[in-house]
Amino acid sequence: MIIGLTGGIASGKSTVARLFGELGVRWVDADDIAREVVAPGEPALKAIVDRYGDTILNREGRLDRSALRDIVFANEKERRWLEATTHPRIRERLTTRLALLQQQDSPYVLLVSPLLFESGQADMVKRKLVVDVAEDVQMERAMARDKIDADQAKAILGSQMPREKRLSLADDVLVNEGDLSALVDAVKALDGRYRAMAGS
Numbered sequence: 001m002i003i004g005l006t007g008g009i010a011s012g013k014s015t016v017a018r019l020f021g022e023l024g025v026r027w028v029d030a031d032d033i034a035r036e037v038v039a040p041g042e043p044a045l046k047a048i049v050d051r052y053g054d055t056i057l058n059r060e061g062r063l064d065r066s067a068l069r070d071i072v073f074a075n076e077k078e079r080r081w082l083e084a085t086t087h088p089r090i091r092e093r094l095t096t097r098l099a100l101l102q103q104q105d106s107p108y109v110l111l112v113s114p115l116l117f118e119s120g121q122a123d124m125v126k127r128k129l130v131v132d133v134a135e136d137v138q139m140e141r142a143m144a145r146d147k148i149d150a151d152q153a154k155a156i157l158g159s160q161m162p163r164e165k166r167l168s169l170a171d172d173v174l175v176n177e178g179d180l181s182a183l184v185d186a187v188k189a190l191d192g193r194y195r196a197m198a199g200s
């Protein structure tokens with residue numbers, strides 16, 4: 001059984017994944033895989049360089065992610081092209097990785113993905129778990145973690161799927177507005193449910 005774990009910036013996805021991990025649940029992060037498919041030597045990186053030229057690489061020959069972000073942020077057609085180039089490869093690699101994890105000793109596995117709904121990865125999972133916090137808490141945690149100001153945090157929040165929309169697509173919601181020990185308890189409760197589902 002694969003559970004998809006998503007949520008907005010600084011909602012607590014990584015923290016929740018780590019807590020599931022402590023209970024013996026294995027997971028893969030779609031962000032890590034997205035980085036892997038554009039690593040040096042990968043066909044997607046070659047396609048990107050063919051399209052935008054060498055200036056899209058930094059001095060070490062790695063993808064300059066912020067330069068690429070600038071291009072696609074300003075241009076819908078380029079964003080589509082980039083997604084068409086990377087998404088199938090991300091998906092293929094995720095499928096392989098998830099299959100590998102399922103062979104290991106894990107009661108079920110997690111696909112952690114900030115873009116679970118937007119990328120179509122939701123159809124790879126049995127249930128969709130959304131980590132949810134009120135926007136003021138989200139802003140505060142994003143600002144503290146990423147050393148950004150309120151305007152920057154607001155801009156990122158504004159570019160993401162609206163909270164209500166995300167919640168409407170969820171099978172399960174993990175509210176992360178309390179302290180860490182409250183979150184630990186909530187994860188344990190969910191883990192119990194997921195183990196029962198996976199076992200039946």
Ligand code: ADP
Binds near residue numbers: 009014015142
């Ligand atoms: P995401 O992976 O969704 O971007 P993180 O798990 O990195 O979010 O959490 C964002 C920040 O908020 C991190 O600095 C994390 O330590 C902190 N955080 C997460 N959950 C809580 C909580 N319940 N109480 C206090 N801080 C938290």
